[in-house]
Amino acid sequence: MKKILVIDDTLHLLEEIRDLLQMEGYDVITAYDAFDGMRKISTTNPDLIITDLLMPEMNGFELITKIRSIDKHQLTPIIVLSAQATKETEQKAREYSADAYIRKPCSADQLISSIEKLLK
Amino acid sequence: MKIKGEEEFVEMQINRWKPINILIIEDSEDDYELIKRRIRREGYNLNTMRVETAEEYEAALVDEDWDVVISDNSLPQFNARSALEITRKKYPFLPFIIVSGTIGEEAAVEAMRLGANDYLLKNDLARLTPAIEREIRDARTIKAKNAADRALKESQERYRLLAENIQDLVCLHSPDSTYLWVGPSTDRILGYHAEELIGLKHLDLIHPDDLKDQEINLFEQKGENNGKPFSYRMRRKDGVYIYLETMLQHVYEGGQLIRIVSTSRDITEQKLAHNLLTESEAKYQGVIESIAEGLILYDDRGHIVTFNKSASRILRTKTTSVRKFEKELTERYRFFKPTMEVFPLDNLPSKVTLRTGKPCSQVIMGVKDRGDLIWLSVNSEPFLQPNDRIGVVVSFSDITEQKVYEDRVTAVARELTTLIDTANAPIFGIDWNGRINEWNQVTAKITGYSKTEVLGKKLIDEFILDGYKVAVTDLLKNALRGKEVTNYELPIYTRTGKVVTILFNAAPRRNLDSEIIGVIGVGQNITELIEYRERLEMKVAERTKELNEALQKEKELVALKSKFVSMASHEFRTPLSTITFATNFIKRYKSKLGFDEIERKLDKIEEQVGHMTYLLDDVLLIGKSESGKIKLHRVVINIKDFCKKIIEEVTHSTKQSHKVLFSIVTEKKEIAVDEKLLRNILINLLTNAIKFSPGKDKVLLDVICAHGLLNMQVKDWGMGIEKEDQEKIFEPFHRTNSAGAIQGTGLGLSIVKKAVELQQGSVEVDSEVGKGTKIKIQIPLVDEKDISN
Numbered sequence: 001m002k003k004i005l006v007i008d009d010t011l012h013l014l015e016e017i018r019d020l021l022q023m024e025g026y027d028v029i030t031a032y033d034a035f036d037g038m039r040k041i042s043t044t045n046p047d048l049i050i051t052d053l054l055m056p057e058m059n060g061f062e063l064i065t066k067i068r069s070i071d072k073h074q075l076t077p078i079i080v081l082s083a084q085a086t087k088e089t090e091q092k093a094r095e096y097s098a099d100a101y102i103r104k105p106c107s108a109d110q111l112i113s114s115i116e117k118l119l120k
Numbered sequence: 121m122k123i124k125g126e127e128e129f130v131e132m133q134i135n136r137w138k139p140i141n142i143l144i145i146e147d148s149e150d151d152y153e154l155i156k157r158r159i160r161r162e163g164y165n166l167n168t169m170r171v172e173t174a175e176e177y178e179a180a181l182v183d184e185d186w187d188v189v190i191s192d193n194s195l196p197q198f199n200a201r202s203a204l205e206i207t208r209k210k211y212p213f214l215p216f217i218i219v220s221g222t223i224g225e226e227a228a229v230e231a232m233r234l235g236a237n238d239y240l241l242k243n244d245l246a247r248l249t250p251a252i253e254r255e256i257r258d259a260r261t262i263k264a265k266n267a268a269d270r271a272l273k274e275s276q277e278r279y280r281l282l283a284e285n286i287q288d289l290v291c292l293h294s295p296d297s298t299y300l301w302v303g304p305s306t307d308r309i310l311g312y313h314a315e316e317l318i319g320l321k322h323l324d325l326i327h328p329d330d331l332k333d334q335e336i337n338l339f340e341q342k343g344e345n346n347g348k349p350f351s352y353r354m355r356r357k358d359g360v361y362i363y364l365e366t367m368l369q370h371v372y373e374g375g376q377l378i379r380i381v382s383t384s385r386d387i388t389e390q391k392l393a394h395n396l397l398t399e400s401e402a403k404y405q406g407v408i409e410s411i412a413e414g415l416i417l418y419d420d421r422g423h424i425v426t427f428n429k430s431a432s433r434i435l436r437t438k439t440t441s442v443r444k445f446e447k448e449l450t451e452r453y454r455f456f457k458p459t460m461e462v463f464p465l466d467n468l469p470s471k472v473t474l475r476t477g478k479p480c481s482q483v484i485m486g487v488k489d490r491g492d493l494i495w496l497s498v499n500s501e502p503f504l505q506p507n508d509r510i511g512v513v514v515s516f517s518d519i520t521e522q523k524v525y526e527d528r529v530t531a532v533a534r535e536l537t538t539l540i541d542t543a544n545a546p547i548f549g550i551d552w553n554g555r556i557n558e559w560n561q562v563t564a565k566i567t568g569y570s571k572t573e574v575l576g577k578k579l580i581d582e583f584i585l586d587g588y589k590v591a592v593t594d595l596l597k598n599a600l601r602g603k604e605v606t607n608y609e610l611p612i613y614t615r616t617g618k619v620v621t622i623l624f625n626a627a628p629r630r631n632l633d634s635e636i637i638g639v640i641g642v643g644q645n646i647t648e649l650i651e652y653r654e655r656l657e658m659k660v661a662e663r664t665k666e667l668n669e670a671l672q673k674e675k676e677l678v679a680l681k682s683k684f685v686s687m688a689s690h691e692f693r694t695p696l697s698t699i700t701f702a703t704n705f706i707k708r709y710k711s712k713l714g715f716d717e718i719e720r721k722l723d724k725i726e727e728q729v730g731h732m733t734y735l736l737d738d739v740l741l742i743g744k745s746e747s748g749k750i751k752l753h754r755v756v757i758n759i760k761d762f763c764k765k766i767i768e769e770v771t772h773s774t775k776q777s778h779k780v781l782f783s784i785v786t787e788k789k790e791i792a793v794d795e796k797l798l799r800n801i802l803i804n805l806l807t808n809a810i811k812f813s814p815g816k817d818k819v820l821l822d823v824i825c826a827h828g829l830l831n832m833q834v835k836d837w838g839m840g841i842e843k844e845d846q847e848k849i850f851e852p853f854h855r856t857n858s859a860g861a862i863q864g865t866g867l868g869l870s871i872v873k874k875a876v877e878l879q880q881g882s883v884e885v886d887s888e889v890g891k892g893t894k895i896k897i898q899i900p901l902v903d904e905k906d907i908s909n
Contacts (some may be wrong), residue, residue: 010694012724016701023709054690083693085686105697108704 002119003027005046007037007063008081009055013104017050017081020108021115034058038066041073048119049073050111053082053089064096077118081106139165142252143180145191145203147172151242155190155219162249173197178206186214187259188252193220193227201234208235213262215255219248289364293380297322300379309364309386311357322382327353327361351387363391414496414516416449418470420509424449434496434518436489456486456493458523469500473512477502484519495523546622546643549629554578554596558640566622566645568615583612585619599626599639609650610643620647677746680852687853688739691866695728695735702728731865738867741800742852745874752878754792756904759830760784763823766799770806778810779818786825792904793830797875804868805834805895812893813838825901830881832897840889849885872897 004026008014014030021028029044031037033055041049049067053060060080067073080093083104090101100114142159146152152170160166169184171177172195180186189207191200200218207216217238218231228239237258238251289310290303298321302314310317310325323331330352353361364384371379408415414431416424424446432439435453439445455463465471469480483498498516505511540547541560549558556579559571567574567583574582584592588611595605605626611619622643629638702721706713744750767780802821809819813836820835841849848854850873853866872895876883881899 010698012728013694013698013701016698016705016724020701020705020708023705023712081697083690083697085689085693104693105700108701108708 001025001027002048003029003044003046004048004050004115005029005031005037005040005044006050007031007034008052009033024112034063037063041067045072048077048079048115050079050081053080053084061092061096064098068097079114139167141167141184141187143186143189144168144170145177145195145198146170147192147195158245158248159252174202174206177203181210187256188215188217190217190219193218200231204234204236213259215259217251217255287385289384291382293322293382295377295380325355327355351391362386362388412517416514418474418512418514420505420511422471422474425511434494434516435487436491452489454488456488458484469498470512470514473500473502477510494518495520546645547641549638549640550579550596551638552600554580557638566614566620567612585611585613595626596639599628600636602628602636620645621650622646684852691735691853692732695732698728699725735865738865738871741871742867742874745878750878752794754902755795756790756792757795758789759786759791759823759825760789763821766802767821770803774807774810778816780806781818781820784823788825790904791825791830791901794879797878801872801875801897804872808868809834809836812836828901830899830901833894835892835894837892840891840893841885841887842889846885846887
């Protein structure tokens, strides 16, 4: 069973993503901010990471940089799920080596197919 | 001199009792006495002396003036012969009578030959007295004759010396002027020797031109003009003509002209000098006659000596006679001052100079005969006449044309002065030294200084503002160099210390010779214009500033709005995501889901929809307030009741997690406020206080309503706000780092701030991290009676 770490400061959204991915048969770990996320990456070793960008204390870009600095996770797929709707932000996320950029709001299908594609 | 013996004799007879001095040479006392007795017997007052030697005799001769010497023929130490010799040497005419005892014929002849006057014998003394008388008489005759001869001789000698030594040429002519005798000066004067001239005619040597002269005829006429000198040219031997001045003396004999004596003097040098003088005088006369100025010469008594042609021309008189001219001058003309008053005759320049000895210059006077008025400029000067008295030269020129021109110019100048003075614009002038010399009425009115106060003062020093002195000095210098200055704004001081601005044109001022003598400034008081312009400029600047500010604000607003829109959309996306996932979840797994699970998802959807509705309301409120669409709508409320109601609402919506401690102090129960805005403020502040103090159980609301101010304070004991965040919390969608997972639209405090500002109030934050936050609101109240519905 693939492990997916979801990091978002919006708790109700975090719950929805968890519920959705669990139903799809993934092992879902949630974190409510970037520090929490980093802690959980080292303890759980996720196969895929979904992260928000706009978070308190440490934003998504800093987080991605930190994840990539961990040898094991240099190639771990990262999906950015952000309410930032600009092309610039998406471009920036890819430069930070995010594997996918999904704008909020998105459909469940969109998210699931993106995960499946990256975990193939 | 004529000698008349008879008369002398008579005189002698009468003077017999006169002393008779007889020197007697006699060695015999007896004989001496005998002789004396004999002579005294004849009645003579006898004075005698007896000598015996030659020495005695010579001494006696000198001592007395002897009439007769009577000598013995032979004495022991002397004799008659020696005595006679001595006598005759010195006194050739002193009678010497020898009286001898014995005498031979031969001795008597010898004695007579030696000069004895008579020879008597002692025994024949009767003859003695007559002999003495006779000899004295003869001696006196001879003496007198000799004296006459001598006088004549001396006189002749004197004339000869005179004729030979005088410089003049003295000649004797026959009546036809033939030279009979010629004085020695001829050599010097005429170059002829005297003998060369004898026989020549004087008239032949006279210059032919001069022969016509009347005086020359005097040679031929029996002139009456004897003694009067006249001059003519005379040819010298060398052919050169010289000037002679000659005096003639006609000598008549028996009514017949027989001789002419001429005395001539060479006056060539004088004559040449005279000619030179005459020539120079003629020249001088020519100059006087030809100069344009009129000249009149007065003597010391004020009578005209002479006048020139210009004088008669200028005074329009035809007379050439000095006497007539003087008469005309005193009787025909009337004299005027330039003011057309009568010129007092005593003040005429000639009379003034005559009286004072001082010159008069440039006296302007009008002279009028029956015709036109003539204007003269008159000068008078004293001069020394040949008689050493002071005369006066008066010179004058006709200045009628100039005078008429000047009068016209004066009239124009007067008109100009009036124009300057009364012109309805400030006009002022300065001289070459920058001193004010023109200051018209308008200038006086504007500055408050009268003309008399400022004349002679320096414009720059007195009236120009410090900051302009250099510039104005340059400007005036330029004008003095002939450069016109136009439209210069000149600020000047007025009497009251106020500054007025003159729009100033400066032009050089010139005299009749076109020389620049100063600057004349014509201005326009533009103080009001300037003030108006300055006000306008200020207004424009103000408006521009306002506009720029508005523009800036607009720009900021646009940026803010675009940021707001982007942030608002971001804020909408999160709840939308939750809703989407929740609905997708139900759809996707509906067959697998129980009712409870579906119910839970639907609740969540509702919750997010509700949140979005709040968000939408807040966004709209902000949008409205920013576009100025919110209008204050004050209503009268009971503030205590109002607050209580809000507290209840908030407590309910926050699920009673905190207790709201409420205190209120108010002067009035009911106040006029915008209910909706106040509600927004309080709900947001209380909700925030509760949200940001998780784990605490209370928040505080203090309301004080006094002195027309509504003071509200919301306090919590929560997490507090970082210093750097305290200013940003009022920005829309700003979320502090510590906000974390706390839910909110991010617009609460923005709305509070807008709501407070709409009511002209203020917000203050006082917060410390970890200790809590205090937010104070102050809103000025309006009287509830003033609100209008």
